[in-house]
Amino acid sequence: MSLFKKIFSSEKKETLDKGLEKTKTSFFSKLSKAVAGKSKVDDDVLDNLEEVLVTSDVGVGTTLKIIERIEARVSRDKYLGTDELNTILREEISGLLSETNIGEGIEFLLPEGKKPYVIMVVGVNGVGKTTTIGKLAHQFKAQGLKVVLGAADTFRAAAIDQLQVWADRVSVPLVKQKMGSDPASVAYDTLSSAVTQNADVVLIDTAGRLHNKVNLMNELGKVKRVMQKVVPDAPHEVLLVLDGSTGQNAFEQAKEFTKATEVSSLAVTKLDGTAKGGVVIGISDQFKIPVKYIGVGEGIEDLQVFNKLEFVDSFFNLSN
C-alpha cells in the first residue's frame, strides 16, 4: 500500500470512528445494561440483546438473523461469556453481511467505458441529495475526472442556488434553468452539455418535494426517458439518498422508492450526530441494492465509500 493510501485510509477511519461516536455510545451503554450481572450468554441475555439491536435501528429482520447466529454459536461452543459478547457480535455481524458481496467498496471508482457516466440522485426532501452530489463531485474531480452537474430540482429557487454553491466550491460547471422549469428539460440540457464537453461524469439533482408520490415517480420516469434521447443507456446509476438519522423511516423510504422506481445504489447520510447508525447494518442486510456511500458530516470530505467490514470494525472498536 502506498504511503498516500495509508494516510488516506487512516484519515477515513478517523472520520468514520468520529461519525459513529453517538451510535456507539448509545449502543454500548444499552449493551452493558443488557448483560449487567450476567457472566454467561443465556436466553435472558439473548432476549436483552435482541432488544438492544432493535432499539439501535438495526431492524427486526436483521436482528433476528444476528440472534440466530449467536444462538447457533452458543449451542456449538456450550459456554460463551458475556465478556466476549462484543467480539462475538462483531464476528457474527461481519459474517452475516459477508454472505453477499455487496458493500465491499474502497475507493470512489466509476465503471469504465461509459462516458459520460450519468448518476441521477433521488430521495425525499431534506435527506442530503444536494450535499451528497457536492461531495461526490469533489471526489470525482480530485481524480482528474471532468464533472458536470444538472439542477433538475426546479421546485424551489433555493435548491438551484444551493447546488450552485457546491458547483462553485468544487469548481465544476452546473447546467440550470429558472425555478419552475421542466426538470426533464434541465436533464436534457445537462447531458447535451456534458457530451459536448466530453465530460466523464454527470450528477443530476432531483426534487424530493413533489405533492405526492405518483407525481414524483412520474417526474423521475420522464427525466429518465428524456435523458435517453441524449445518452441512450442513461442513467447508468440511480442513487437513492436516505437520511440515516431517521432510523426506521429510512428503511421505509428505501422500500417505497425501490418499489416505485429502479434504484441501483444507496447513500445513507447524517450518520454523525445520530445514535441510529445501526440502520446501515440493517439496510445493507435487507436490500439487494448496495449501500455505496455514507455521509458522516456536512463537510466536503465527509462522504465515504461504504465498506461493510470497515464499518463493523469501527462500530465495535471500543478503543476510540
Ligand SMILES: Nc1nc2c(ncn2[C@@H]2O[C@H](COP(=O)(O)OP(=O)(O)OP(=O)(O)O)[C@@H](O)[C@H]2O)c(=O)[nH]1
Ligand atoms: N451532519 C450531516 N449533515 C448532513 C449530511 N448530509 C447532508 N447534511 C445536511 O442535511 C441538510 C439537507 O441536505 P441537502 O443536501 O440540502 O438535502 P436535499 O435532499 O438536497 O434536500 P432538498 O433539496 O430540500 O430535497 C443540510 O443542512 C446538509 O448540510 C451528513 O452526512 N451529515
Ligand SMILES: [Mg+2]
Ligand atoms: Mg437539494
